[in-house]
Amino acid sequence: MEASITCYARGAFLPNASSQSSTAMAPPPYSIRSFSTRSLKSSSIFGESLRTTSKSSLKVSKTKNSSLVTKCEIGDSLEEFLAKATPDKGLVRVLMCMSEAIRTIAFKVRTASCGGTACINSFGDEQLAVDMLADKLLFEALRHSHFCKYACSEEVPELQDMEGPVEGGFSVAFDPLDGSSIVDTNFTVGTIFGVWPGDKLTGVTGRDQVAAAMGIYGPRTTYVLAVKGFPGTHEFLLLDEGKWQHVKETTEIGEGKMFSPGNLRATFDNADYDKLINYYVREKYTLRYTGGMVPDVNQIIVKEKGVFTNVISPTTKAKLRLLFEVAPLGFLIEQAGGYSSDGTKSVLDKEIQQLDERTQVAYGSKNEIIRFEETLYGSSRLKSAEPVGAAA
Numbered sequence: 001m002e003a004s005i006t007c008y009a010r011g012a013f014l015p016n017a018s019s020q021s022s023t024a025m026a027p028p029p030y031s032i033r034s035f036s037t038r039s040l041k042s043s044s045i046f047g048e049s050l051r052t053t054s055k056s057s058l059k060v061s062k063t064k065n066s067s068l069v070t071k072c073e074i075g076d077s078l079e080e081f082l083a084k085a086t087p088d089k090g091l092v093r094v095l096m097c098m099s100e101a102i103r104t105i106a107f108k109v110r111t112a113s114c115g116g117t118a119c120i121n122s123f124g125d126e127q128l129a130v131d132m133l134a135d136k137l138l139f140e141a142l143r144h145s146h147f148c149k150y151a152c153s154e155e156v157p158e159l160q161d162m163e164g165p166v167e168g169g170f171s172v173a174f175d176p177l178d179g180s181s182i183v184d185t186n187f188t189v190g191t192i193f194g195v196w197p198g199d200k201l202t203g204v205t206g207r208d209q210v211a212a213a214m215g216i217y218g219p220r221t222t223y224v225l226a227v228k229g230f231p232g233t234h235e236f237l238l239l240d241e242g243k244w245q246h247v248k249e250t251t252e253i254g255e256g257k258m259f260s261p262g263n264l265r266a267t268f269d270n271a272d273y274d275k276l277i278n279y280y281v282r283e284k285y286t287l288r289y290t291g292g293m294v295p296d297v298n299q300i301i302v303k304e305k306g307v308f309t310n311v312i313s314p315t316t317k318a319k320l321r322l323l324f325e326v327a328p329l330g331f332l333i334e335q336a337g338g339y340s341s342d343g344t345k346s347v348l349d350k351e352i353q354q355l356d357e358r359t360q361v362a363y364g365s366k367n368e369i370i371r372f373e374e375t376l377y378g379s380s381r382l383k384s385a386e387p388v389g390a391a392a
Helices: 078-085 089-110 130-143 264-268 271-282 293-303 322-335 366-377
Strands: 059-062 068-071 112-114 119-121 148-153 170-178 189-197 211-217 221-227 233-238 244-250 258-262 307-310 339-341 361-364
Touching: 078 089, 078 221, 078 233, 078 244, 089 112, 089 119, 089 130, 089 170, 089 189, 089 211, 089 221, 089 233, 119 130, 130 148, 130 170, 130 189, 148 322, 170 322, 189 293, 189 322, 211 293, 211 322, 221 293, 221 322, 233 293, 233 322, 244 293, 258 271, 258 293, 264 271, 271 366, 293 307, 293 322, 293 361, 307 366, 322 339, 322 361, 339 366, 361 366
Parallel strands: 148 170, 258 307
Antiparallel strands: 059 068, 112 119, 170 189, 189 211, 211 221, 221 233, 233 244, 307 361, 339 361
8 A cells, every 4th residue: 555645635636744845736626536446346344245336226314304315325435425425525525535644544553663652653754653643644634635724633732724715614623543552552543533614623512513533443444434414423444445435324322231431540539430330340231441532432333332431530630632532522423323421411512612621521322321420410411301312
């Protein structure tokens, strides 16, 4: 696989991240090409061939408001999915360019050499820690999408002008490599990002996002995304030939005894969190915790059950960032039919006041979030409120 990102949004070629500068190009008319000129062959990765659906066999489903929505098929390419999911070609360009960055990051992570202090990628002329390299690749991708106005990274939480338009453009916040401290142990890590319309990343909420996604670098490389107004959260698999193929749609998070308890040190001086953890153990929940937020939250979407918690205490302050991690993942979970909470409300309803703002969080099925809120705060908004599952 080549080391550079090739982004075909507006015909622009996104150069290798090691380039010191890029040649200015007048953007030609909108065009997104596939990653390969070869036709997509069937794959037996999952025990049976994934079918490729022709454009003439699109299905149509009804949403809660009875409007007709085109339903994507398992086997669709990422380009085919996005063409059905949104009419906004600027958003399509952003999501396609980010998919190219994620594809390249997956390669860089696989070829990183890890020492005592950092994992360094030395492929070609790159001599960067993989988290910083991922950061650089994502900024390059957004700049060359031509539709990103501002971008902001967890590595350096300051707005960077990507020179896209305000009207019809987007602002993107991302965590370039969540779990970078466990790359050396070969655990799964990932990229998280959220997309907001216009030029603001403060004074907005997670519910204002128009899309959110994760890139997951594990035994498989997957791209999990959700688009506002289009049902479900969708998983795409990176095939050997470089194409992304739609392999799963999640629209409901059911009940199931699986838990991922983050920040367990908080149980030392947070008696209510200690009580909640003891409940999981006593009721014989299955422990599925990796220490990486991306795989721990992704498994709720893939397995369609479970709960993830990360709770604060008097001596352990909030670590997870609302803008870069919590809100985008909350969007993915709620689009998948699940729920999120900071203890009293959905994390999507929390206004982002500062770029580096932090919060506690829980994601999971409805009953698990009710249990989380009742155990920690004595009551739950979900018991008396209307269901608030998938984001509108």
